[in-house]
Amino acid sequence: MMNDKIVGHVVGVHGFCVKVELASEIKSPVRAHLSNLQGASLAISINAYLSFSIGAGQYAIGIVTDLDARDSFEPSNEELSLELTKPRRVATIQLLGTLKPVFRSESYRFDPGISILPTLDTPAEIVEKYLLDALFDDAPKRNKPEDHPDGEPFDSGLRIGIAIAPGNQIVKGSFNDLFSRPLAIVGNTGSGKSNTVSHLIQQSQKDRITNRPKVFILDINGEYASAFGKPEPGDGRKPNYLYVNGKELGLPVWLMNTHEACIWLSVAEQTQQPALINLWSVAKGGKFDKGNIKNNVQEAILRINHILGVIDSNSFNKALDIKQIWSAFNGYLKGIGLNDAIKKLIATINNTIVAADEKKCSKSYGADEPELKTNLQQLRDGLSNLTTAEPEITQQSANKPIYFSLDYLQNSTELYKAASIEEGDQSFRQFLRGLLLRIGNRLQDQRWYCFFNYDNLGIKSFRDWLEKLGIGSETEGNDVCVIDCSMIDYEILPYVCGIIGRLLLELREHAPSMKRFHEPWVAVLEEAHNYVCPVRQNESRGLSVSREAFERIAKEGRKFGLSLIVASQRPGDISPTVLSQCANFIMHRLQNPDDIEHFRRIVPSQSRRLLDQITILSAGEAIVLGSSFHVPARVQVDRPEKAPHSQSSAPHLSWKPDSQTRFDLDEALSYWKIEEVKETESSKEV
Known part of the structure; x- marks a missing residue:
């Protein structure tokens, strides 16, 4: 008599995919047996799990992915095949890992690796309950702290639900x-x-x-x-x-860092961004001193590196790209005291870029390119020396979440001061007026209310x-x-x-x-x-x-x-x-x-x-x-003990004439806080 746990034998092993010929007496996906009081088991349906004994008390575990009732002889010529008169029923099993006995224990642990594959004629067996528990109920143990005592629990299984196959098996x-x-x-x-x-x-x-x-x-x-x-x-x-x-x-606007603030206000990189970064820093308790200068110089150095990268590239519009980056570079150095050597290098580089622009050269700098590259490298080294000096006054970082009043953002004097604008520099003031206008628009836009209500909330x-x-x-x-x-x-x-x-x-x-x-x-x-x-x-x-x-x-x-x-x-x-x-x-x-x-x-x-x-x-x-x-x-x-408000509607009930679940327009408008202006008799006459 055939073992009641065996459902077939291995007839093919292809890597980690196993073919099992099902026993002829199995006519139903449900297999009944009395082993370990397990009773009826879903043995050979899709998603069912089968085990293969591989010696030393170990079992290879696999999941049924395909069922086929046709077996063919396929020679090297793929166009030829031989259909058998009495086709065999074959299940395809994807191997998942190995269940190994725990030393000096009756329990098993799962290993996702498979070092020994089932061989031909190995019996395919229904996975018994104690093995299923090791597979699903006994969840992996992860993240053991280094100082945690051995043998003491440090992780547990959190119940997810019930496996579809095998049924009634808890999955954690x-x-x-x-x-x-x-x-x-x-x-x-x-x-x-x-x-x-x-x-x-x-x-x-x-x-x-x-x-x-x-x-x-x-x-x-x-x-x-x-x-x-x-x-x-x-x-x-x-x-x-x-x-x-x-x-x-509230989500106070001062929680933004400078990167977020620049995106929020859509600032222009060349002219407005340096001023806004300084303003953000000063607003949070900093001062426009060497700390801010250091930040701007570092930004300027990044632009030099960008230009050097363009020079070494195969850009089609090399000179035009460098002109735009150079403009941003000058914006970061505005108002910063520089020594004569750095000023001379900047003037030389500027002359080279301007000369190429006047000649309508957009592709390259020709013979001037090696000298331009050398001057840029020397300028970068000179600016780097400025950043190594210790700041005279330690500033509060503009990226720290530090409180400031909304009034500060609308103060044009502080913005001009942060940008180090000279009295007669009207062109640069014009750029900053655009930034002030944008700040004002944001403050008036009620969609951003949660960023401005922090004073009301304390x-x-x-x-x-x-x-x-x-x-x-x-x-x-x-x-x-x-x-x-x-x-x-x-x-x-x-x-x-x-x-x-x-x-x-x-x-x-x-x-x-x-x-x-x-x-x-x-x-x-x-x-x-x-x-x-x-x-x-x-x-x-x-x-x-x-x-x-x-x-x-x-x-x-x-x-x-x-x-x-x-x-x-x-x-x-x-x-x-x-x-x-x-x-x-x-x-x-x-x-x-x-x-x-x-x-x-x-x-x-x-x-x-x-x-x-x-x-x-x-x-x-x-x-x-x-x-x-x-x-x-x-x-x-598993369903939650308390469900969220995410249920689907039931038109079959709600659309009936006697349904009491009607859409309430007045309640919706009130909930939306929309004030409706009712038409008066005087307005009708007008």
Whole structure:
């Protein structure tokens, strides 16, 4: 009598792909047996798992990817084949790894490597329950601290859901790995992403309530408050307002660094950028002294290096390109006292560039090019000596989050002073008037309200702002911080998300090196395709702010105790740099071929056949894979205990004549804070 666990024998081994001829008496995908009280098992359906004994108590584990009822003899001539009269049934198994017994224990551990492959005629067996537990329930153990005692637990399995095959098998992922390295949760709208995000975070907080923030959710659609018991804003959400845990939040303009400020105000590099950088520094407590001079000289040196690179290149318009860069160079040195040698070099170089321009030479400098290159190198060395001198007064960095009043930005006197404009320099003043006008327009634009409301909220320092997020304090229910961005304009959103992300990273970067891992944080990027998208032509300037911030977190955040959960319905519209750093993926239903193909290129080869099923996943189902899991699996993700406000509508009920769920226009307009001017009798007469 055949062993009730055996379903067939190996008839082919092709690398890590095994062919199994199924036993003739097996007529159903369900195999019943009494071993270990396991009962009926899903043995030979797609996604089922089979084991192969390879000696020394070890088992090679594989997943069923194909089932075929035709066996052919294929000679070297591919056009010839012989169909058998009684075709055999063959299953294709993708090997995933090895289950090895633990020394002096009855348990097993999973090893993703396979050093011994099954041989021909090796029995293919149903994976028994204790082996399945080692595969799915006993999640990988990651990130053991160096000073942690051996034998003491340092990681645990976080429950994800139930495996589709085998049924009723709990699937867990490494707690440490899921929240210490970037995780991508993707899927079409309505596929269950928001529920999965809520479930994972709710599970992570069980028995770990500290009343100190660990998770920061950038809630783009205003749907997560209900999932984490956060109140709605008392007087309803208002346009252009930012909220945290139901309370109004500001994002003070002085939290911007100079790079973000220059993008925000669309400054001209040659004329306005040096002045704005100096203004930003002075506004934050610095002085226009040698500290600022040092910054400008360093920027000027970068322009010289750029010019030298153009000279050595094959640029078609070499002289024209150098003329534009040289103009920017002069802008950075305006108002700085230079010695006679440097002034002479600048005058010589300027004459060479002007002479070429007058001769309409746009391609090269001809015979003057070697001398130009030498003079530029000498100028660079001379300017470098200026930067090595110790500043007379230590300035506050313009990139530090230090408070200043909005009035300072509108003070033309301070701006001219920061630019070191001489009294009669009317042409340069004209450029700065354009910058002042742009600043004024920004301050009047209500879409930027959350950047200017900090005085009303009593935010007078960076610490005050951090305490609004709960950082540095202990408040009941503070473990998850929901930052509601649902009322922020689409153009403003990338600035808001990017600046918050950068500040969280920089705060942890400035912690002592031995304490950066204490109480690690996770930033949840909901609908990330809106503000972490790839570089595109003619994109909104703010997108570069958020993209740079989150690409940096994805690449470097792990070292500082800051990770990401990236949630999106369009993974193809997310920065490749961010996705490439994701160690784990939870993939719900996807339909777009470009999105699916994108994942085929980045997931391990043994998981690619599983992706063939991603278009037919039902709501809540997902394919999970990555370093948090021993093997990829198709899983029904558990529903969260409290669901977010992301349910789909029910037109069948709502469209009935007697339905009470009607759209309320007055309530919507009131919620939107739109004041309607009613027509009076006098206005009708007019």
